[in-house]
Amino acid sequence: MPPLGEPQMTQGPRIDPPRLNEPYLLTPGPLTTSYATKEAMMRDWGSWDGDFRAMTAEMRKRLLALLGPGSEAFDCVPIQGSGSYCVEAMLGSFVPRDGKVLVLANGAYGLRAAKTMEYLGRDFHLLDKGDYLPPRGAEVSAILEADPAITHVLAIHCETSSGILNPVEEISAATYAAGRELLIDSMSAFGALGLRPWEIRYEAMVSSANKCIEGVPGFGFVIARKEALQRAAGNSHSLSLDVEAQWAHMEKTGQWRFTPPTHVVAAFLEALRQHEAEGGVAGRGARYARNRDVMVEGMRELGFETLLAERWLSPIIVTFFCPADEKFVFDRFYELMKAKGFIIYPGKLTVVESFRIGCIGQMDEHVMRQVVRAAKETLAEMGVASAAPPAAALEERAKLAA
Incomplete structure (x- = not known):
């Protein structure tokens, strides 16, 4: 049995097979994928075809199942592009244009979210904790009490610039105790760290194909409460990054609004099956x-x-x-x-x-x-x-x- 990360050769010829001695990617994504995941990209798919629509439906269902009990209140909306596209889509879709976001930052990705808010032209308050420490629930409570204009809180689940695991459970408790709503960037954590709705309340979270599910880059996904998706209509600043419009179109047709990364979806579906098999x-x-x-x-x-x-x-x-x-x-x-x-x-x-x-x-x-x-x-x-x-x-x- 070859070590993890090395291709497992099967019988039959292959066109342009992967190198046998690829280096391991000790990064937060893209990362080293299995040979079966790579192999899943060896076929072409029609983006409007019924087989690919079935793949999209299975992918969404499998991602929701990772939430466990309570997942029936949520739906999954894949979004083309990198993780940062999905963060921008979430902020632009779930925060009303007259809303205000408390951005909790302790590294580059929290600061990037604040920069995104600047580009969106929407109000925000930045709590920058530096590189060493997490934002705590008591700090969130104090800021929300002092500023009633804040409607949403954005938390980074795992800040990969430092590797810090932020206490999203206590942040969530503080957010909802103050009558506000929580959005979570779980880009580098979802799939390996739980975000169970009965333990941690939130309206929406985002992650990416090339992180803990061990797929390849090309799209991310938003998992949001259906009620929040319905309320998001008309909020977005962008045609391409409108989560509610993408969701409504998928619900009606089973298709992505614009050309999907078909090969990446096929690889991700294989990665999801491997994820299930691993426990x-x-x-x-x-x-x-x-x-x-x-x-x-x-x-x-x-x-x-x-x-x-x-x-x-x-x-x-x-x-x-x-x-x-x-x-x-x-x-x-x-x-x-x-x-x-x-x-x-x-x-x-x-x-x-x-x-x-x-x-x-x-x-x-x-x-x-x-x-x-x-x-x-x-x-x-x-x-x-x-x-x-x-x-x-x-x-x-x-x-x-x-």
């Missing part, structure tokens, strides 16, 4: 958590330090401080790791030098041990004596976490 959200999340634990333990043994305190580490992606050793140059570290078969991610922080290692995709704990071994060898090749970060970085982390 659904619980099974997928357990593998990712084990990936994180094995990788973090090994990297710490090498001297690396995580940006975040233990309680906020997500099983999606982990940010590490760059070593203080003057011989450590990230670009060189990156290239040497890539040569060993692992593509890591540069940091996206504003205050310290860092890099990120993803835990998601077709990888298991055995692959993560290989990652640690590759990092150890790379440090030796670079002549880096210590992977310890600058003392000032650790002091700042301790101060903010206190």
Whole structure:
């Protein structure tokens, strides 16, 4: 049995087969996919054909099933484009033009949502927590009490610029206690971390095909309460990103309004079947958590330090401080790791030098041990004596976490 992430060759000729030794993508998506997922894209589909309409219907049904009990109050609306398209579609469709959003940010993606609100020309209040800490329910409550004009709260489920897992349950409780509505960007978490409606109330959430379901890039999806979808009519600033119009058209015809990414949908449907076979959200999340634990333990043994305190580490992606050793140059570290078969991610922080290692995709704990071994060898090749970060970085982390 080949390791996860390596193609499983079957009998019969193939046209332009994937390379046998592709590097693992240790990123928050795109990520390493299974051979069966890649293989699903080898057929062409007619976007108006009944077979493809049936695929779309099955995909929507399977995504809703991931919510568990209470899913009957929701519907699923796929949207062409990357995850950021879906975030903009959600904000532009569910927030009335005279509404106001409390944007909770602790990294690049929360700040991108605030920038989206600027482009939309809609009012917002930004709570920027920096790179280390999550927004808390008490802070949300205080802001909502002070500003009755706020109609919605936007929370990032997992902020992948740092890897922080935000406390969406307490944010939701604070939001609805104040009579407002919650929107969730669960781009990098849905499928591995639960968003159960009976535990966490929200009006809509978004995610993407190329994240924890382990599909390929090309579309995302909005899962929203049917009541919220109905109320969204006429809100959107955009023809293409109107979630309610897309939903209404799909409900009437079974088709996407505009040309769908047919091959990507076929791959995603295969990925959803694999997700179910692994044990659904619980099974997928357990593998990712084990990936994180094995990788973090090994990297710490090498001297690396995580940006975040233990309680906020997500099983999606982990940010590490760059070593203080003057011989450590990230670009060189990156290239040497890539040569060993692992593509890591540069940091996206504003205050310290860092890099990120993803835990998601077709990888298991055995692959993560290989990652640690590759990092150890790379440090030796670079002549880096210590992977310890600058003392000032650790002091700042301790101060903010206190």
